[in-house]
Amino acid sequence: MRIAAAAIVAIIAAVAPSAPTARQQFEDMQARIRTAIKAGDQQSRIATDQELLRFLHGSPDALLALARAYVAAGDATNAVATLNRIADMGLAADNLMNGSDKAFSSLQSHPEYKGVLERFRQNQQSVSLGATAITLTDPGLLTEDIDFDPSTHTFLITSVLEHKIIRAGLDGRITDFSSSPDRWPMLAIKLDAPRNRVWATEVALDGFTSAPKEAWGRSAVLCYDLKSGKLLRRIEGPPKTALGDMVLTPDGEPILSDGQGGKLYRLIGDNLRPIESNEFISPQTPARTPGGDAILVPDYLRGIGLLNLSTQQVSWLDGSKIALNGVDGLYLHGRSLILTQNGTSPQRVLRLELDASLTRITNSKVIDQSPAQTDPTHGVVVGNDFYYIANSGWGQLDDHGDVKPGSRLTSARIMHYSLK
CATH class of the missing domain: 1.25.40 (Serine Threonine Protein Phosphatase 5, Tetratricopeptide repeat)
Structure with missing residues (x-):
């Protein structure tokens, strides 16, 4: 987030x-x-x-x-x-x-x-190696996160301003999947297809006019039935958190990032337990490493840290040659690490190649960048393909989540890039 x-x-x-x-x-x-x-x-x-x-x-x-x-x-x-x-x-x-x-x-x-x-x-010159896969016809959605449902070959996408999750197919068909139970902005989403579950978060972003004032600063983790969209569980987050990003463990347990409070939480049962690491300022969407014993955590200010979930120790990738700040989404495919960076100029989608230890960058390639403020947010790896939200619309909003004077929201594009 x-x-x-x-x-x-x-x-x-x-x-x-x-x-x-x-x-x-x-x-x-x-x-x-x-x-x-x-x-x-x-x-x-x-x-x-x-x-x-x-x-x-x-x-x-x-x-x-x-x-x-x-x-x-x-x-x-x-x-x-x-x-x-x-x-x-x-x-x-x-x-x-x-x-x-x-x-x-x-x-x-x-x-x-x-x-x-x-x-x-x-x-600042434009680079566009991807192709448009889906155009979402409703410009008022303000899309944030995306994941893929292999059983229906469709995508589930969260909406910040319309407080819901939509289902979108490559054929252009778009339907509502489910809504926020509290009418709060919906941010993170991850599918646990083997267990028929959808995990998502709703966050009453502090100061946002689209969230009720009495709820500002609250977050909740939501669990839906993948087939029906029925809400199965709601777990309230700690006070003054913005649980805006997520990754699932191999067992289907959510690990959530609080980009506002600087903490990571792991959901065990009905309890959100903090991961005791003081290394992060604003953690974003983590990526799970093979084996599931560590996650790569992008920090919006500090770069990308490798967090050992057992020892809770963090080592950092070298960002002295390649900028690793401003990362919203992070995705690992083999040794390829894909970044959506909306905190750099230009904003961009970047592919990095790592060594066998996943601790050193060996190569980099820009997939998408534009001098315009398009605000790419999150993506998802599907087989050997990467799909990402190229123009979420965050840059058109003011600090209260209202469209800036003279600006307008445009239809979001889901872009596709082959990782082969």
Whole structure:
């Protein structure tokens, strides 16, 4: 589930346990950077920005902040070199390209700065290796997550604004599967076909006008009968959570990500038990590894972590060469790791190749990207094919979930890409 980085920072809890969480470490670094800026201490600012860059595992956002610090210190050479590292990742910095970030105005006369901007423009060029599989005719859905029903060869797709799950076929036929019992936005969905179950979440997103105000900040895990759409179970989530993403264990147990609170939960019986890891700031859709003893967890700010479910230890993929932040959906097919990134510029769908240990990236390929804000969200691997929601519509909404003035929702497209 996409959550803006600014919103993540705004909701970080104030009470600290004895061991600081990743969120608290992140907020501490942000506070020290603000203090250094206020004091005009450029060297402390640069040192803390470098610390933040390591903590966020090479995030392009952290690189941009470091480049800004170099400019403030009058170090144009290192500023340009740092911006080139963003360009090396195939990304761009929108505020530099449109001139709105005045912090970089002093670089206008630097001989290499124009070259950086040109690299950014080249990186914004459209790539589309997929083909449209389904166009959803109702533009008001705001689609979020998708999974595949092998028994009917159809897709189940969640709707944020219409609070329901729809069933869509490759023949274009679209029907309602079921609705949110509480009329809340529906986000995550995963099918457990062998057990005839559909797991989904409903989340009363804080501040959303499409959710009742008295319910804001609540989440629930839902279980439906796959054939009939009947609601079988509803498990209330912990207070102040946004259980927006999910993966199933080999036994069909949901593991849920709270992108707002920074935690992961495992549903055992009727109990949502927290996975005791302090490594995540905003976990998104995990991917199960072969054997089921570990999951790959994309963190919207920190990149991609490999979480051992037994030891609850986390190791991180190297994001210094390939940007791994801003990932909403993550899917593993053999050694191919497919990312839907709506927190990068440009937004994109990316295919990575991993080594046998699934801990090192050996190659990368862009499947889909556009300079337009299309907001790809989630996808599903079906055999050797990847289907993904290419244009969810999140970018057309304001912070309250209302369509921005002058904007309009468009029909979502489900795209198809062959993984062969």
